[in-house]
Amino acid sequence: MPLAMAGGPAIGTPASRTTAYPGQPHAGLARTPPARKTRRGPLARRSRRFGLNRAAAVFVLPSMLLIGMFTYYPAVRSLIGGFYSWNGFSAPQYVGLSQFNEYFTSPTFGAEAKNVVLLVLGWLLITLVAQFTAAEVVAHLPRRLGSIAKYLFALPIVLPPVVLIDVWAYMFNPTDGLLDKIFNAFGLAGPNWLGNEHLALVSILLIGFPWISNLGFLIFLGGIQNLPQELMEASALDGASGLRRWLHVDAPLLVPQFRVAFILGGLYMAQNFVPVLLLTNGGPGNATMVPGLDMYQQAFQNDQYGYGMAIGTLLFIAMLVFTLFTMRLLRPRT
Amino acid sequence: MAQLENVRVRRGARRRRRALTGSTVTAGALLVAMTYFPLVFMLSNSLKSGARLATGNVFALFTQFDARNYVDAWSGIDTSLLNTLLVAAASVAIGVTVAAIGAYTFAQVDFRGKSLVFTAYIALLMIPWSLTLIPLFLEMKDFGFYNSWWALILPYAATSQPLLVLIFRSFFEQVPKEVLQSARLDGAREYQVLLRVVAPLTKPILLTGTVLMCISIWGDYIWPEVILKSSSRYTVSAGLQYFVSSLGTLTANGGEVFAAYVIAIAPLLLLVGVTMRYFVGGMTAGSLKL
Numbered sequence: 001m002p003l004a005m006a007g008g009p010a011i012g013t014p015a016s017r018t019t020a021y022p023g024q025p026h027a028g029l030a031r032t033p034p035a036r037k038t039r040r041g042p043l044a045r046r047s048r049r050f051g052l053n054r055a056a057a058v059f060v061l062p063s064m065l066l067i068g069m070f071t072y073y074p075a076v077r078s079l080i081g082g083f084y085s086w087n088g089f090s091a092p093q094y095v096g097l098s099q100f101n102e103y104f105t106s107p108t109f110g111a112e113a114k115n116v117v118l119l120v121l122g123w124l125l126i127t128l129v130a131q132f133t134a135a136e137v138v139a140h141l142p143r144r145l146g147s148i149a150k151y152l153f154a155l156p157i158v159l160p161p162v163v164l165i166d167v168w169a170y171m172f173n174p175t176d177g178l179l180d181k182i183f184n185a186f187g188l189a190g191p192n193w194l195g196n197e198h199l200a201l202v203s204i205l206l207i208g209f210p211w212i213s214n215l216g217f218l219i220f221l222g223g224i225q226n227l228p229q230e231l232m233e234a235s236a237l238d239g240a241s242g243l244r245r246w247l248h249v250d251a252p253l254l255v256p257q258f259r260v261a262f263i264l265g266g267l268y269m270a271q272n273f274v275p276v277l278l279l280t281n282g283g284p285g286n287a288t289m290v291p292g293l294d295m296y297q298q299a300f301q302n303d304q305y306g307y308g309m310a311i312g313t314l315l316f317i318a319m320l321v322f323t324l325f326t327m328r329l330l331r332p333r334t
Numbered sequence: 335m336a337q338l339e340n341v342r343v344r345r346g347a348r349r350r351r352r353a354l355t356g357s358t359v360t361a362g363a364l365l366v367a368m369t370y371f372p373l374v375f376m377l378s379n380s381l382k383s384g385a386r387l388a389t390g391n392v393f394a395l396f397t398q399f400d401a402r403n404y405v406d407a408w409s410g411i412d413t414s415l416l417n418t419l420l421v422a423a424a425s426v427a428i429g430v431t432v433a434a435i436g437a438y439t440f441a442q443v444d445f446r447g448k449s450l451v452f453t454a455y456i457a458l459l460m461i462p463w464s465l466t467l468i469p470l471f472l473e474m475k476d477f478g479f480y481n482s483w484w485a486l487i488l489p490y491a492a493t494s495q496p497l498l499v500l501i502f503r504s505f506f507e508q509v510p511k512e513v514l515q516s517a518r519l520d521g522a523r524e525y526q527v528l529l530r531v532v533a534p535l536t537k538p539i540l541l542t543g544t545v546l547m548c549i550s551i552w553g554d555y556i557w558p559e560v561i562l563k564s565s566s567r568y569t570v571s572a573g574l575q576y577f578v579s580s581l582g583t584l585t586a587n588g589g590e591v592f593a594a595y596v597i598a599i600a601p602l603l604l605l606v607g608v609t610m611r612y613f614v615g616g617m618t619a620g621s622l623k624l
Contacts, residue, residue, distance in 0.1 A: 059438065059443070060435075060440070060451060063499060064451070069492065070470065070473075071461055074470040078465050079465075081468070137358055137361045137362045137365060141362055145359065149366060151610055151614070152366050152370075153369065158549045158603065158606045160570065160574075162572075163571075163574070163595050166578060170376075176392075181393070209368070270462075271464035274556060295464065295468070299467075299471070305468055309468050309469065315465070316461075323460070
């Protein structure tokens with residue numbers, strides 16, 4: 001779905017109202033009271049009239065209408081739909097909590113829950129380390145090289161996920177895949193990446209290696225480049241260097257960036273079932289089955305729309321808990 | 335003496351820093367190489383014939399330049415590329431216009447309940463696409479939009495709203511109020527103020543919004559696959575997958591598959607490459623506003 005990565009949660013406060021070029025025109029007016037009176041009169045009346053003009057709010061309506069119809073309404077319908085059993089043709093039937101129960105007791109639930117937790121935790125670990133390391137490297141490059149490297153890492157962010165997944169499908173291919181050829185070059189036999197139940201989940205995580213080209217990289221880079229320069233110089237003069245400086249000076253100042261990257265990355269992986277759908281379809285066995293894919297299959301292959309929405313609701317609640325937990329855990333210290 | 339000591343220390347520091355720069359450059363080059371190596375192989379394979387790809391050495395990069403793959407691949411995905419252009423143009427026209435009008439109202443006009451309405455936008459970012467996927471599908475069926483362009487265009491325009499309104503608003507707020515007031519005093523209507531004064535001043539962010547929408551439409555696979563019945567209407571991600579899976583095994587059809595990947599991403603990389611400066615700035619600014 002569109003803007004999936006951007007569709008993260010609201011974190012912290014929205015942009016505060018900032019007035020650019022503060023004071024300049026006002027100051028000029030204030031210094032000449034008579035002129036101010038004659039000039040400010042109509043201006044103020046006009047702006048007050050406009051400000052009170054309720055009709056102005058009409059401008060928000062087209063946008064509100066779009067999100068109301070295509071985001072809020074479906075969201076509400078999904079939360080309600082989980083309580084109804086519906087195959088899309090006959091009349092929906094109210095079944096209370098039984099579909100939620102059905103999911104919890106389904107034979108695949110255990111595997112799905114385990115897989116999605118492993119995927120999210122593994123993804124957060126490898127992507128945050130990779131993106132932060134890359135951002136530190138780029139920030140410490142000489143200026144010209146740094147901006148070239150930044151653009152080189154930013155460009156693959158826009159690759160359609162399907163292309164990335166397909167290219168990795170080629171890498172994983174057990175007979176003439178690239179990884180297999182690399183293993184062969186060292187005289188080794190390459191593993192059956194996606195067909196091995198112990199390796200399949202790891203393979204899903206491997207897609208996109210080295211995981212730098214993601215929004216998280218730009219977030220970290222922006223944070224590192226905005227660190228207060230005096231503080232960096234002061235800590236360098238104090239002899240702090242390397243890991244110590246990073247741990248005690250850089251990292252605490254970058255908590256807001258970590259928080260955004262953590263939440264965006266976690267929510268992305270929690271609902272991202274496209275690689276599983278295209279590469280393994282949940283297999284081998286249930287080794288890569290995830291809740292999102294189950295939801296998709298129930299709705300669009302088994303016509304169990306109500307049951308699908310019940311799974312969707314549970315996934316949504318899990319993501320909400322994850323977000324609130326992370327926001328508390330990585331609270332900015334004041 | 336102390337001065338001499340100082341100079342020596344500083345020289346040492348400079349030497350250390352130069353060594354550090356050297357290893358940083360090496361690390362950066364290594365990371366870039368790791369990021370791009372799948373793409374390099376994709377490009378190299380797309381230029382090899384089937385026989386060469388099946389039996390030849392895959393590590394012999396760019397040893398054959400056979401453009402026939404591109405001709406074959408183009409005929410497989412040209413329709414979906416054109417579909418994507420159509421859908422993206424319509425979605426951007428609706429989405430960016432509506433978001434700009436809304437963001438302008440939030441930034442420059444006061445009305446009762448404004449903060450409440452704005453909170454509704456921010457709350458929207460909490461709604462994941464997986465929650466709305468099934469009900470949106472049912473809703474589109476109710477509207478009779480199943481298998482139609484509108485089923486793509488309207489949701490794309492809608493889902494882009496929260497992010498676009500957020501980033502547009504913060505840029506529109508930086509237009510000095512005095513500039514707007516003087517335009518109003520000259521008799522400009524509100525829509526003229528937005529069109530003639532605000533929009534030209536904030537072109538980069540409007541462009542960023544357009545690019546962000548194009549990227550997400552280009553990359554969307556699930557929604558077109560679910561809501562469209564005829565594969566002839568697929569946009570590029572779904573169309574590419576349809577074409578590639580119709581070809582079967584990878585190497586049997588030579589580089590055709592890889593050529594299709596290259597064709598599918600080339601227009602997007604071109605668009606983003608040209609607007610990179612705006613795109614990186616807008617994306618970073620937008621994400622930190624969250």
